[in-house]
Amino acid sequence: MKLVLLGPPGSGKGTQAQELERRHKLVQLSTGDMLRETIASGSALGAEVKTIIDSGALVPDDIMVKMIAERIDAPDCANGFILDGFPRTTAQAEALDEMLARKGTSLDHVLAMTVDAEILSRRISGRYSCAKCGAGYNDEFQQPKVDGVCDNCGGTEFSRRSDDNPETVRARLDAYEEQTAQLFPYYREKKLLRSVDAMAEIGEVTAEIERILSVA
Ligand code: AP5
Numbered sequence: 001m002k003l004v005l006l007g008p009p010g011s012g013k014g015t016q017a018q019e020l021e022r023r024h025k026l027v028q029l030s031t032g033d034m035l036r037e038t039i040a041s042g043s044a045l046g047a048e049v050k051t052i053i054d055s056g057a058l059v060p061d062d063i064m065v066k067m068i069a070e071r072i073d074a075p076d077c078a079n080g081f082i083l084d085g086f087p088r089t090t091a092q093a094e095a096l097d098e099m100l101a102r103k104g105t106s107l108d109h110v111l112a113m114t115v116d117a118e119i120l121s122r123r124i125s126g127r128y129s130c131a132k133c134g135a136g137y138n139d140e141f142q143q144p145k146v147d148g149v150c151d152n153c154g155g156t157e158f159s160r161r162s163d164d165n166p167e168t169v170r171a172r173l174d175a176y177e178e179q180t181a182q183l184f185p186y187y188r189e190k191k192l193l194r195s196v197d198a199m200a201e202i203g204e205v206t207a208e209i210e211r212i213l214s215v216a
């Protein structure tokens with residue numbers, strides 16, 4: 001199964017991708033995480049990417065397409081994957097269609113996470129993740145079972161993202177409206193788009209996604 005999760009910053013793409021990965025043995029391909037790894041590597045590309053991410057703008061299409069093309073060729077993607085944060089422009093969507101067509105395959109679903117704009121900044125400002133395994137949490141909406149201990153790996157160190165500040169979040173939302181929202185008509189025309197009410201509680205959103213996948 002090959003899925004795309006489409007939605008604005010804070011809509012829950014990463015949260016649901018982690019759950020779907022666990023349930024369906026799919027691989028979560030988060031371009032945001034890949035870019036943060038590139039930054040952490042200390043390379044010249046990483047320095048360039050950090051400036052762009054901290055401004056809230058999108059990283060150029062050629063860098064993103066190359067990154068995903070290499071990643072989906074890896075053996076762990078053979079059983080399927082969940083694209084979380086890619087594609088974000090029409091050029092990326094077209095490149096994805098072409099790379100999958102060359103492999104004789106195509107996307108199964110594009111899940112559009114719909115959420116009211118005013119909740120997004122609350123979700124983003126409360127977000128943090130385990131520094132060891134990357135599991136996501138939220139001060140308000142998703143706390144670990146034991147305070148200060150990761151449910152997934154028992155880690156006790158947590159981190160917050162440098163682009164989760166109000167100014168950068170506003171720029172990220174603008175980039176979403178101006179560039180990524182164009183993908184709704186693109187995928188609607190291909191009859192791949194399924195809308196998910198991402199305002200519901202995390203478990204209910206997962207249940208709705210499961211219903212969509214089960215009738216497909
Ligand atoms: P990226 O890392 O992809 O960030 P994003 O798209 O802005 O999305 P987020 O990670 O902020 O949100 P999410 O939808 O995953 O929500 P989450 O599940 O964490 O990209 C970062 C940057 O990298 C971009 O700005 C860009 O510069 C660059 N980039 C990445 N991909 C690119 C591409 N393809 N092309 C060009 N540039 C690219 O949830 C948020 C919080 O809410 C969490 O704390 C969670 O616990 C909580 N939550 C989730 N669901 C619910 C719920 N239902 N109810 C209550 N709380 C919830």
